[in-house]
Amino acid sequence: MQSPFEALKARSAEDWQGYCEHRFVRELAAGTLPEAAFRHYLKQDYLFLVQFARAWGLAVYKSRDLAEIRQGLEALKAIVDVEIGLHVRYCATWGIDEAELAGLPESRATLAYTRYVLDAGMSGDLLDLHVALAPCIIGYAEIVRWLLSQPFTRTAGNPYGDWIEMYAGEEYQTAVASELAWLNQRLSQVDETRLDRLSVVFRDATRLEADFWQMGLDLS
Numbered sequence: 001m002q003s004p005f006e007a008l009k010a011r012s013a014e015d016w017q018g019y020c021e022h023r024f025v026r027e028l029a030a031g032t033l034p035e036a037a038f039r040h041y042l043k044q045d046y047l048f049l050v051q052f053a054r055a056w057g058l059a060v061y062k063s064r065d066l067a068e069i070r071q072g073l074e075a076l077k078a079i080v081d082v083e084i085g086l087h088v089r090y091c092a093t094w095g096i097d098e099a100e101l102a103g104l105p106e107s108r109a110t111l112a113y114t115r116y117v118l119d120a121g122m123s124g125d126l127l128d129l130h131v132a133l134a135p136c137i138i139g140y141a142e143i144v145r146w147l148l149s150q151p152f153t154r155t156a157g158n159p160y161g162d163w164i165e166m167y168a169g170e171e172y173q174t175a176v177a178s179e180l181a182w183l184n185q186r187l188s189q190v191d192e193t194r195l196d197r198l199s200v201v202f203r204d205a206t207r208l209e210a211d212f213w214q215m216g217l218d219l220s
């Protein structure tokens with residue numbers, strides 16, 4: 001049987017596919033993505049991660065018990081202590097230093113996506129927030145798994161090979177599996193009306209993730 005999360009994805013199948021199989025990730029995997037597009041994406045992704053950390057701070061605040069507080073805190077710590085550090089070091093290998101990153105203006109796509117997620121969490125509850133974050137957390141895990149099954153993908157000799165390996169790695173994939181289990185458990189408890197509303201949040205966040213890829217291609 002289809003899991004609740006699979007059912008949620010199925011309601012936005014076209015948008016989900018448009019995001020996961022976007023030209024940006026295809027070209028990244030083939031190694032043909034223009035370097036300027038990747039660099040622009042990397043810089044904006046730093047700004048994204050700062051807001052992503054705030055979203056987990058909001059998850060802590062929106063928690064109703066200590067178990068949820070711990071879950072949010074673990075994610076917040078992983079982003080602040082590990083992921084942002086990795087990202088900064090990865091940017092350094094592309095010659096982009098942290099002072100430059102911190103001083104960058106946010107693109108419209110970064111603003112739209114991150115503030116949408118924060119608003120979904122502020123106006124809703126913890127499940128709304130997790131659903132708004134799902135395209136980002138679960139999407140990246142699915143994208144790299146899909147890419148690794150495609151004939152056009154090259155990891156060896158691909159300047160962006162490290163990026164694919166980072167998200168394909170066991171650490172990221174394990175964290176995503178536990179997020180997926182949590183979401184499936186919560187989604188299995190909600191009624192149709194609530195599911196309709198959550199489905200809108202999921203679809204909007206998915207479209208905004210696709211815009212984030214497009215921003216990279218357009219250098220906007």
Ligand SMILES: Cc1ncc(CO)c(N)n1
Nearest residue numbers: 045048135136137140212
């Ligand atoms: C825009 C975006 N979405 C998802 C992830 C995965 O954490 C990321 N680093 N950036």
